[in-house]
């Protein structure tokens with residue numbers, strides 16, 4: 468602990484000195500974030516606006532079937548609003564969770580306590596009543612942050628009192644310091660440069676919805692460009708050329724968005740983060756976890772419920788299951804377990 472404190476102090480001092488000597492560094496990061504946001508909004512205007520300018524049949528269709536264009540423009544508006552909301556959302560910072568812990572209405576759910584109290588005989592999790600939750604809250608609020616965090620790691624784990632050298636806070640499992648936000652983020656996924664914020668516990672679901680809406684919008688825009696290029700109307704060569712260039716760029720973005728959507732759907736279904744998947748061998752408490760075992764997964768249905776419904780409301784701090792339990796999960800399924808749905 469003494470070593471960690473010393474290291475934290477020296478790193479903090481170095482950082483303070485750098486920001487004193489070079490205050491423009493932080494400003495530059497902020498400016499580039501705003502620049503990328505403006506670029507993204509501009510790309511929407513260019514792709515959508517150009518197809519309306521190039522294609523006279525689309526303007527005619529708007530007069531004949533106004534609902535078609537109205538639906539398309541509503542989708543564009545919803546996507547942009549989702550983007551603005553996602554870029555302004557908090558990923559769930561560790562420091563906020565600590566502060567919330569001392570407030571009356573804050574809710575901490577220590578999943579280890581929940582699973583101990585609500586796991587039925589066959590090992591499945593049952594819903595928890597509000598009274599049970601309040602009893603758990605009063606108990607968790609009374610204990611210190613350090614104790615709560617230490618309880619989330621298996622006994623003897625070297626990560627139990629790991630202190631972030633930048634924020635000087637004890638890191639719960641699944642959290643990581645983000646150097647762009649300069650804060651520790653709960654359930655850190657990645658820092659999104661396009662949104663200018665981290666993706667973590669509290670905004671991962673919003674991020675998924677944003678990618679989903681952006682994908683649908685891209686598919687619809689691709690259809691509009693293809694119908695323009697296939698139309699029989701007389702058009703100048705440069706209109707065809709511009710249409711083909713923009714369509715190629717759009718298809719490239721669409722492939723990227725589709726892959727991103729599939730990847731984040733997989734993460735949501737298995738209760739993983741990009742960071743955990745990419746750095747599985749580097750994260751201390753994930754070392755030795757058998758392949759194809761998702762340590763924080765509680766079954767597809769429960770994972771989806773947590774991803775969509777409860778993360779925005781509560782600070783969910785998840786326990787690292789003991790290694791014996793994880794190794795037991797790696798054993799092959801028997802027919803009986805497939806029928807009784809062992810994973811859920």
Ligand SMILES: [Zn+2]
Pocket residue numbers: 631632633634635643644645649650651
């Ligand atoms: Zn930190």
Ligand SMILES: [Zn+2]
Pocket residue numbers: 645646647648649657658659664665666
């Ligand atoms: Zn960040």
